Amino acid sequence: MEVLAATVETLRIPQVVDLTAIVIGALTGGLLAAREGFAVSGVLLLAVSGGLGGGLIRDVLLASAPPVALTDPAYLPTVAVTAAVTFYFSGWLSRLTRLLVVLDALTLGFFTVIGAQKAQLAELPSASVVFLGTLTAVGGTLIRDVLLAQRADIVGPGPYNAVAALIGASVLTVLAGPLDLPPLPVAAIVITLVAGLRVLSVWRG
Amino acid sequence: MEVLAATVETLRIPQVVDLTAIVIGALTGGLLAAREGFAVSGVLLLAVSGGLGGGLIRDVLLASAPPVALTDPAYLPTVAVTAAVTFYFSGWLSRLTRLLVVLDALTLGFFTVIGAQKAQLAELPSASVVFLGTLTAVGGTLIRDVLLAQRADIVGPGPYNAVAALIGASVLTVLAGPLDLPPLPVAAIVITLVAGLRVLSVWRG
Amino acid sequence: MEVLAATVETLRIPQVVDLTAIVIGALTGGLLAAREGFAVSGVLLLAVSGGLGGGLIRDVLLASAPPVALTDPAYLPTVAVTAAVTFYFSGWLSRLTRLLVVLDALTLGFFTVIGAQKAQLAELPSASVVFLGTLTAVGGTLIRDVLLAQRADIVGPGPYNAVAALIGASVLTVLAGPLDLPPLPVAAIVITLVAGLRVLSVWRG
Numbered sequence: 001m002e003v004l005a006a007t008v009e010t011l012r013i014p015q016v017v018d019l020t021a022i023v024i025g026a027l028t029g030g031l032l033a034a035r036e037g038f039a040v041s042g043v044l045l046l047a048v049s050g051g052l053g054g055g056l057i058r059d060v061l062l063a064s065a066p067p068v069a070l071t072d073p074a075y076l077p078t079v080a081v082t083a084a085v086t087f088y089f090s091g092w093l094s095r096l097t098r099l100l101v102v103l104d105a106l107t108l109g110f111f112t113v114i115g116a117q118k119a120q121l122a123e124l125p126s127a128s129v130v131f132l133g134t135l136t137a138v139g140g141t142l143i144r145d146v147l148l149a150q151r152a153d154i155v156g157p158g159p160y161n162a163v164a165a166l167i168g169a170s171v172l173t174v175l176a177g178p179l180d181l182p183p184l185p186v187a188a189i190v191i192t193l194v195a196g197l198r199v200l201s202v203w204r205g
Numbered sequence: 206m207e208v209l210a211a212t213v214e215t216l217r218i219p220q221v222v223d224l225t226a227i228v229i230g231a232l233t234g235g236l237l238a239a240r241e242g243f244a245v246s247g248v249l250l251l252a253v254s255g256g257l258g259g260g261l262i263r264d265v266l267l268a269s270a271p272p273v274a275l276t277d278p279a280y281l282p283t284v285a286v287t288a289a290v291t292f293y294f295s296g297w298l299s300r301l302t303r304l305l306v307v308l309d310a311l312t313l314g315f316f317t318v319i320g321a322q323k324a325q326l327a328e329l330p331s332a333s334v335v336f337l338g339t340l341t342a343v344g345g346t347l348i349r350d351v352l353l354a355q356r357a358d359i360v361g362p363g364p365y366n367a368v369a370a371l372i373g374a375s376v377l378t379v380l381a382g383p384l385d386l387p388p389l390p391v392a393a394i395v396i397t398l399v400a401g402l403r404v405l406s407v408w409r410g
Numbered sequence: 411m412e413v414l415a416a417t418v419e420t421l422r423i424p425q426v427v428d429l430t431a432i433v434i435g436a437l438t439g440g441l442l443a444a445r446e447g448f449a450v451s452g453v454l455l456l457a458v459s460g461g462l463g464g465g466l467i468r469d470v471l472l473a474s475a476p477p478v479a480l481t482d483p484a485y486l487p488t489v490a491v492t493a494a495v496t497f498y499f500s501g502w503l504s505r506l507t508r509l510l511v512v513l514d515a516l517t518l519g520f521f522t523v524i525g526a527q528k529a530q531l532a533e534l535p536s537a538s539v540v541f542l543g544t545l546t547a548v549g550g551t552l553i554r555d556v557l558l559a560q561r562a563d564i565v566g567p568g569p570y571n572a573v574a575a576l577i578g579a580s581v582l583t584v585l586a587g588p589l590d591l592p593p594l595p596v597a598a599i600v601i602t603l604v605a606g607l608r609v610l611s612v613w614r615g
Contacts, residue, residue: 244570246570246572246573246576250572253541261471264473265470265471265473268473269473270473271471271472271473271474271532271534272471272473275471275529275534275535275538275541275542276534276535276538277535278535278536278537278538280537281535281537281538281540281541282537285537351556352552352555352556352561353561354555354556354559354560354561
């Protein structure tokens with residue numbers, strides 16, 4: 001019951017947005033695998049990490065029930081279909097670099113918001129809300145880097161998606177806490193902020 | 206109570222088979238560590254990953270209670286004894302390559318079945334049953350690869366244990382779902398299938 | 411309620427000691443990141459791993475509630491402040507090598523005790539108490555190694571912090587189990603033992 005309530009509460013953002021973010025996350029992960037010439041199982045694995053990894057880490061840390069990625073019957077099949085499409089059309093998809101950068105940045109913002117809002121619903125302190133928002137956003141990339149045995153992106157000074165998520169989650173804590181704005185405008189502001197910071201950082205290299 | 210019931214339900218396969226699979230998993234992990242010349246702590250760590258890693262990941266994702274690997278008093282001691290034996294007799298054990306390949310393949314099938322059946326008992330959707338079956342089967346190898354900082358086996362096109370587990374878990378979902386066969390024959394069929402695919406793939410390189 | 415009770419029970423060691431251990435863990439992690447020239451996000455990440463990583467792994471495996479690292483409002487801010495201090499004063503802090511080795515060894519002992527005591531409170535079998543004590547102690551280092559994609563320290567024969575923690579946790583099981591000594595002296599003995607073993611192993615190389 002508690003789980004259902006929590007899910008309904010967080011999904012102030014319509015489910016279609018939710019699934020879109022998962023598709024983009026899976027697409028980005030799968031494309032990287034396809035570009036490195038991985039087998040179909042590798043593409044599937046990186047698509048799962050990219051689309052569901054952040055949410056899996058978040059839900060395991062919240063420890064209230066099995067992760068939404070496992071209880072919602074739509075998530076895993078969506079990722080599997082995305083992985084298959086990515087595997088067979090990777091050449092064509094790779095040409096959409098610019099579009100992908102923008103979509104990927106929006107996904108980063110979306111995952112930040114979902115992670116932070118879920119932590120707020122669990123009544124965790126503000127610092128933990130920021131932590132879970134950031135970790136949900138970068139979790140997929142972390143898992144990918146770990147599976148590929150490459151030094152986690154996050155420690156370097158490169159295009160800073162972790163920093164963008166951290167700033168976004170902090171702003172969310174202020175807007176939703178002391179200022180007490182309603183969740184939907186807060187989500188819109190934070191997603192725009194995180195995506196903007198991310199796109200800027202990619203453009204500036 | 207809930208945990209106990211779930212354990213009893215899944216252990217339609219006798220506990221001796223369960224412990225045997227853990228011993229084989231621990232043995233395979235420990236042997237690899239011994240061959241690489243690791244200290245006894247390394248052999249112990251890889252034996253724990255190989256024997257209990259998949260189950261630990263599965264139970265953490267199911268989020269209902271501490272992992273069976275921790276609550277069952279037989280599991281960790283069994284792995285510790287196996288690690289000690291592996292450490293001192295690794296030279297002799299290494300000669301049993303053929304036997305180990307077959308036992309390892311059976312263990313892969315067994316872990317697939319236990320993971321999938323536990324996900325079914327938790328009433329997760331079919332895609333999650335397949336996911337958890339596969340992850341339980343390859344989890345130990347994943348943890349090992351991560352600890353050794355080597356690119357996860359699973360992304361490569363090599364001897365495909367992840368694919369064998371994925372096919373096995375999918376077949377299980379069909380046999381136990383729409384066809385509604387009883388658990389024990391389903392387990393036997395799936396274990397044979399996964400082990401057969403795995404042995405075949407090792408033989409063909 | 412259950413969580414609170416458990417926390418109160420384990421915190422037979424005063425909270426100031428607890429926070430000190432987290433600060434030392436975060437400092438050691440952050441210093442390593444600073445020495446490798448990581449960005450501030452990298453220093454923060456390794457400070458979080460070093461200070462809270464072991465406890466996060468422990469609480470996820472105990473599966474009873476969100477990790478204390480997230481529910482206690484003091485932990486994450488403490489780590490963040492420590493990371494900032496480490497980032498700006500890393501040059502100066504690096505000169506305190508000898509002091510850091512001793513503090514780090516005490517922290518290893520402290521994390522061993524907290525992990526083992528929490529496992530005892532969860533009424534896990536002795537082998538699991540030893541396992542969780544050891545894993546809590548080395549968990550932060552494990553996460554760090556994984557994020558840096560370097561082969562986990564633990565598999566090598568080097569300064570053996572895992573072995574020290576393992577011996578300490580085993581001794582704790584005996585002292586607190588069959589001998590039934592009260593928790594505080596047990597904690598003191600085990601922390602001294604683990605720290606001593608660790609300092610000795612660093613001195614001998």
